[in-house]
Amino acid sequence: MKMVGRIFLLFLSILVTVVIAGKAPPPTFTETGKALAEKLCEKSEDKAFCISSLTSRPEADTATAPKLGVIALSVASTNASDTSLYIKSKLKQRNLEPALEDTLDDCSKNYLDAVAQLDDSLAALLANAYIDVDIWLNTAISDGEACEDALSERAGNDAELARRNTNFLKLCKDALLINTILTP
Numbered sequence: 001m002k003m004v005g006r007i008f009l010l011f012l013s014i015l016v017t018v019v020i021a022g023k024a025p026p027p028t029f030t031e032t033g034k035a036l037a038e039k040l041c042e043k044s045e046d047k048a049f050c051i052s053s054l055t056s057r058p059e060a061d062t063a064t065a066p067k068l069g070v071i072a073l074s075v076a077s078t079n080a081s082d083t084s085l086y087i088k089s090k091l092k093q094r095n096l097e098p099a100l101e102d103t104l105d106d107c108s109k110n111y112l113d114a115v116a117q118l119d120d121s122l123a124a125l126l127a128n129a130y131i132d133v134d135i136w137l138n139t140a141i142s143d144g145e146a147c148e149d150a151l152s153e154r155a156g157n158d159a160e161l162a163r164r165n166t167n168f169l170k171l172c173k174d175a176l177l178i179n180t181i182l183t184p
Contacts, residue, residue, distance in 0.1 A: 032062050033055070033062055041177075044174050050170070050174045053072070053171055053174065065178075065181070069178045070125060070126070073175050076140070080115045080140070083111050083161070084114075090161070091108065097155070100154075103156040104156075110146050113143050117137075121136040151165065
């Protein structure tokens with residue numbers, strides 16, 4: 001009986017060690033650059049858009065998977081910053097319809113939050129804190145969806161903002177997809 005008990009304890013200690021310390025290693029890829037972008041974007045809602053955004057930076061030509069994750073977040077952050085500036089410029093216009101002004105106000109707040117969350121996502125990714133990246137990206141996506149709701153539910157709609165917001169959501173979802181792939 002002592003032998004069976006020792007074997008059980010050995011098995012249990014190995015199991016606990018594996019569970020505590022034994023996260024699976026992150027996946028490795030032999031591809032780099034555009035070939036890797038194509039592989040990472042296979043499950044994207046818009047594969048062509050995903051590949052295009054990931055390969056839009058010169059450093060993407062030889063990028064590894066973690067670097068493409070950084071590029072994905074960087075492109076999303078740039079998009080959010082540009083959209084935030086677009087909204088601010090629209091809010092400076094005189095004689096805006098009240099419904100459009102309300103929508104722009106709401107979206108402006110959403111995009112200010114999203115920019116901060118994407119900055120936090122990038123810092124978390126650089127620290128290999130993939131769970132935090134997931135949390136921040138999902139929060140940024142919620143901000144984009146709140147703007148989308150404001151655009152669709154109110155009389156005040158702006159076609160350019162709607163287009164920018166759609167692209168922002170795609171970029172964030174693609175960055176989230178890549179983060180999920182990179183997560184050990």
